[in-house]
Amino acid sequence: MRLFLLTTLVMIAFAANSVLNRMAVGVAGLDPGVAGAVRLGAGAAVLLVLAVWRGGGGVARPRPAVALTGAGTLFLYIFGFTVANGRIEAGIGALILFGAVQITMFAAGLLMGERPGAARWLGAAVAFGGLVVLVAPAGGAGVDPLGAAMMALGGLGWGLYSLNGRRAGAPLAASAVNFTLALPLALGWVALRGGGDLTWGIWPALLSGAVTSGLGYALWYAVVPRLAPSLAAVAQLSVPVLAALGGAALLGEVPGGRFWLAAALVLGGIGLALRRPGRSGARG
Template sequence: MGVYSYNLRRKDLTFNNPQNKAILKDKGSWLSSLSLVVYALCFSIAYVELDTGTGALILFSAVQLTMIGWGIYKKEQLSALQWLAFIVAVAGFVYLMLPSAAVPSVLAATLMAISGVAWGIYSIRGKTCVSPLRATGFNFIRSLVAIPLLLIIGMVYLKNMPLATISIEGILLACASGAIASGMGYSVWYMAMPLLKSTQAAVVQLCVPVLAAILGVVFLSEQLTLPFILASAVILGAVLVFILNKKTLQTVS
């Protein structure tokens, strides 16, 4: 019996297993990689001129419009309660971000909006993901194609900045932040995307600023204010109502 079970396990691990074949074929896509590059590049450039609140408002507004728009296009049905929960969550998010917002420049605002659309597309592409880690890895590898071009542009743009100011420590920290921290985060997001409707995934992302602010309070000793507590409670509560109302999320054939 033990030998039989062992042979069955070996058989499941062979490349002939359909599930294993599907995993091995999941190598991301050029569209996902392009979306990732556009998101990161526009995000980085735009935030040089944007305040935190302004950038977050523009970014998440673009993400919401992209993903919910796609969900509506795919005929995902939302109930009146879910629409109300979504509006309340957005209102709470605006209330949380508005105090640090300022009137942005047209170029910076446009770049941040493009970044939000690109992230929305990258998220939507994750719905067909079979192996999140492999897909993320291959998407990152494809994105390396853009490095030579970006390096040239960066050298021209930063021509007055001496190369001596670039440290090995800075390069290593940038690699760790991008390849390790972001890579792990994107893999987890791609694990969640197939389990969510586009509209669900869009609304869930409104929790990100709240979680970031909470971590700032815990690890950076940032001040915990009453407006933050109220806004966080409104956002998280509205998102919970939206997710628990499962009745809506049926796709019309």
């Protein structure tokens, strides 16, 4: 039950990230590079303070390969996710993001020798079908192609980042190092783009970095080693519905019927996958 509650809390934080970053980039018009740098900087500051406090004056250092992979995949996620948030709505973006996460983590699980049971395979297939319903053109209109592609790239980065977290021995310290090492990459991105005018969007970007990203990712790094890769992937597909509700309440982005059909398929797939975990299901 404790693992379930912690996982639920992380999913809420992930949904809040979608809404806050859509607010910063898509609504307030903050430059994506600036938004990404602010998010990483705020997250790094909070995580470093907490890591030093919890570590009694020092921060445990993860293995260099784990740290560099974590920083690179975190930046890949931030890059795709932030650019996409300027082009597609929060709920739709979250659905594409975690669909790409699901594909990445399921594929990695198979390569790592995991053998999901039939129920989990069926649930994943139903959930993926919901994503197909969402992005397929209908009547000449569909999701912005570049926005969808960038969000899928972000999903690839997040899936790899989550998998890398399974190798991190100290979740809080590892998250602090990842954010700190990824920040120069984001600053380089800002330098290449030239930045832009600061808007009120800097405030939701700061909140996203300090709270729902920094603290949320540290908690995720603590939870993900206890979940099988395929189970972690499917659980994250609950985020788009939460993000859509947040987008409707805070941004006035009320999803249409096709989104809710897709969301119903996604949630139905989650239910099937969680009903009977495979042999390598969640531990603890």
